Amino acid sequence: MSKPSTPARVTPDLGLAASLFDRLGRETRQGRGIVRDSYGAGEQAAHDLVRGVAENVGLEISVDAIGNLMMTLPGRDRSVPRILIGSHLDSVPQGGNYDGAAGVVAGLSAVSALRQADVAPPCDVSVMAIRAEESAWFDIAYLGSGAVFGLLDPGCLSIRRSDNGRSLESTLLERGFDPGAIRERRRLLDPSRIRAYLELHIEQGPTLTARGLPAAVVTGIRGCKRFRNARCTGSYAHSGAVNRPFRHDAVAATVALLHHLESVWIREEAAGADLVFTSGELYTDPAMHGPSKIAGETRFVLDLRSVSDATMDLVADEARAAAARIGAEYRVNFDLGSTSDSPPAVMDARLRARLMSLLEQPFEMPSGAGHDAAVFAKVGIPTAMIFVRNDFGSHNPDEAMAIEDFAIGTQALLRLLLDFPL
């Protein structure tokens, strides 16, 4: 029987972390970038590496029906619900070494430290290496974590991998996994047996770098309300021969709409709301447009994100109203189309507060990108996330996380483990 916790003296196993990051980078790099393809050779190499390290640490190993890897440090009371520390091991094509992997390495370096200090946590702690989070390979959000809770549409088994065209079903079979788990919506973990899900992830934006902070507690994962197929229809005409009052200029009208929505964004920001607004696709029709033609059509995307559903609803309503008003003013027709919506995921208030108290420079921020944590929150598991400062953004070969910042985020996780039950 292990002795009671002595948290003040336990610090993350940074030797394990540095060595594991190094080996992950060397074994899954192709050219400049990292390629850990979902259910492919790259992701599998990462799983094999991580599993080997976990075995060395002396963790209990299991793999579920669709390949998620569970590495468990037994707790003082094995009968109570356990704590998960997880993230994914796959990457986008030509990605970086830290997106996803940092969360798994953080879990291992925390439990390795506990093991070495002979400190048993109050309950089982499982480090979870989740499959296939990056939808770049199979176009499904949260494939690995969604399947754990039977949340996936079984039709997704016919989705083909973007690079080699093989279906998810045959890919799972080739790797020795069981597509039946997805087909039958089988639950591979019982949410009531999970006390908390904790995820450390590199920040995918520049906020922490700009503020000079090593880490942050995540308030929530922004939801998204997206007009994916917005369109403005006017009339093509000669750019020289038609004066302003007679134009049906789709570009001018779209510019007016986007400019108005930027002002709405600035207003909401000033009022303290969480919001980002992006039009990342905007184009006239290359088959019809011309340098001396007034444009008769534009197509564009409006992407709204917030931790608040109410904020997204409000701005979407304003977008519709502005499209009607500006459409009339410019004698064009806007059809914004329907929205695709993903709800925000709120992080657990008590876990957030505890993590904040564990940071020397406490700072909270929303996550703009999605994470597996959103799935665990959705099924009702108390969920928390820590962001670690990362230069140059994510999903590219230049991801740069300092081990010192990683240590600060992981130390907070480790301390949180020992505080249970909160």
Next chain:
Amino acid sequence: MSKPSTPARVTPDLGLAASLFDRLGRETRQGRGIVRDSYGAGEQAAHDLVRGVAENVGLEISVDAIGNLMMTLPGRDRSVPRILIGSHLDSVPQGGNYDGAAGVVAGLSAVSALRQADVAPPCDVSVMAIRAEESAWFDIAYLGSGAVFGLLDPGCLSIRRSDNGRSLESTLLERGFDPGAIRERRRLLDPSRIRAYLELHIEQGPTLTARGLPAAVVTGIRGCKRFRNARCTGSYAHSGAVNRPFRHDAVAATVALLHHLESVWIREEAAGADLVFTSGELYTDPAMHGPSKIAGETRFVLDLRSVSDATMDLVADEARAAAARIGAEYRVNFDLGSTSDSPPAVMDARLRARLMSLLEQPFEMPSGAGHDAAVFAKVGIPTAMIFVRNDFGSHNPDEAMAIEDFAIGTQALLRLLLDFPL
């Protein structure tokens, strides 16, 4: 010897006009639209028809080295410089029956009326059917009229027709014309022997229809200053993960620039300047953009047109200054590139004034599109244009000009002929 003019009693030969429009439409229609391809079967059919009518009227016929057709009514004094009434007989692919042809038919119906009334004009009047004005076939502006004055770069002989790929040189040879005239920049007409060039053309925009006016005198042909290859470079990033102060959003910056230039346009308009501003091509990069990405690049066109070089220069300067200011504000880089410039062509003040006095509802307006008249003005020939109301724009099968409106425009031309020397 003809008797002196009795202008009050002479009116255009509308029978000739109506019959000629009808035959032109029937003989050069393909499906819904008109196809009078430059130096092709369609344009040649129109030339043959027009020439036959001119022969019936009793005009002197000549064809120059590159196929322009001259149909001359002798004047009382054959030794003085002559008056030209011209326009082109080609059309865009699937164009309408009136763009170009109306000017040639107007000339014929005017001189036919003089012939029938046995009224001789003060000098020779030549109706000129000009070749290849529409650059849709050979990508050269003002091919037929430019060649008349040796203005074309001889390299244009290797330009290929857009539909069949045959070079201009071999096309001219096939039709029995002489590419040497272009190669040697031979002048086929002496500007000092032309007293005036007059052109009637359908309006290519909606102004006259909107104002309920049958015809207008053209003040000038708008020049064009065009940033053909403008570009904004920012950084691609995750649309959810990067807040406003950290973005390098090429779409947001381009929207701000275009919105500002619209306000400059409105300001100039209010101050009485002649200006149109168009961005008819605007696009993010389809290989790089995405619905959840901040756009790292846009490409776009800025097209400025005015009868005033000073106005175009002023707005182009404002565009450059705004691009620098907005680029800094949005942390992106604008490269507007160089401009391609075509100067405005000013119509002759005395001819304009005389034409205005001949309209019952006098109205003046600029021409936004280019016309052969610009070439005649450029070589110093006093030049005037009349626009005739036309519904549904030009360069499409729906061009609609009423013969009553055509009669009003042609009557003004006819009266002007008889007023020479002004």
